[in-house]
Amino acid sequence: MNIILLGPPGAGKGTQAQRLQADRGMIQLSTGDMLRAAVRSGSPIGLKAKAIMEAGELVSDAIVSALIGERLDDMGQAGAIFDGYPRTRAQAEALDLLLAERGRCLDYVIELCVDEDALVERITGRFTCAKCGAGYHDVFKRPKVDGVCDLCGSTEFVRRPDDNEQTVRTRLAEYRAKTAPILPYYEERGLVRRVDGMGSVDDVAAEIDAILDS
Numbered sequence: 001m002n003i004i005l006l007g008p009p010g011a012g013k014g015t016q017a018q019r020l021q022a023d024r025g026m027i028q029l030s031t032g033d034m035l036r037a038a039v040r041s042g043s044p045i046g047l048k049a050k051a052i053m054e055a056g057e058l059v060s061d062a063i064v065s066a067l068i069g070e071r072l073d074d075m076g077q078a079g080a081i082f083d084g085y086p087r088t089r090a091q092a093e094a095l096d097l098l099l100a101e102r103g104r105c106l107d108y109v110i111e112l113c114v115d116e117d118a119l120v121e122r123i124t125g126r127f128t129c130a131k132c133g134a135g136y137h138d139v140f141k142r143p144k145v146d147g148v149c150d151l152c153g154s155t156e157f158v159r160r161p162d163d164n165e166q167t168v169r170t171r172l173a174e175y176r177a178k179t180a181p182i183l184p185y186y187e188e189r190g191l192v193r194r195v196d197g198m199g200s201v202d203d204v205a206a207e208i209d210a211i212l213d214s
């Protein structure tokens, strides 16, 4: 099964993708994570992407589609969870091609719907494990033991440079202008399922599971 998690910054795409990966053996393909890894490594892609990401704008379609293509080639037959990709009509069309070339198809596009005020609160409270990348929140998802990652036991956590209120506003504007308009592309094919992203992490997970098991 191959699914897209679509939603604005902070909607919970990464949280649900990590959970699906752990529960179902699907693989999370997050272009945001791939780009952040490129920035950390100082690769040519990372050097191009750094300032764009810190401003909250979108990296070029060609770069992100190439990253997804490489990852699809490496992952064998496991199901894919596209997290933060596609974000433009050109990326949606590129993904169709990448999947068709590999004999795959899309099963669902799950739209996570969350109020904008909640998004800012979620993003500004977010932090992740520096070692394994597990995601947490100051209020909504603290580690079970304060200061210790639930998954790997690391005590080092990081916050993203683009998780400040001003950049979040730009990221939301980019979502409204460029990403939300791709929904009709998938609606025409009957692939879109809407999920109320305002519930708890477990409630949202249950709604997604019901769709995937239907």
Ligand code: AP5
Binding pocket: 007, 008, 009, 010, 011, 012, 013, 014, 015, 016, 031, 032, 033, 035, 052, 053, 054, 056, 057, 058, 059, 060, 061, 064, 083, 084, 085, 086, 087, 091, 122, 123, 125, 126, 127, 135, 136, 137, 138, 140, 141, 162, 171, 197, 198, 199, 200, 201, 202, 204
């Ligand atoms: P990316 O990394 O994709 O960021 P994003 O889309 O802005 O999404 P986020 O990671 O901020 O949010 P999320 O929906 O994953 O929420 P999360 O689960 O963490 O992209 C970053 C940048 O890279 C872009 O701005 C762009 O520059 C570039 N980029 C990436 N992909 C690109 C592409 N395809 N094309 C061009 N450029 C691209 O949850 C947020 C917080 O809320 C967490 O702390 C979590 O614990 C908490 N939380 C989650 N669910 C709940 C819940 N149900 N209740 C309460 N709290 C919750």
Ligand code: ZN
Binding pocket: 129, 130, 131, 132, 133, 134, 149, 150, 151, 152, 153, 154
């Ligand atoms: Zn960890």
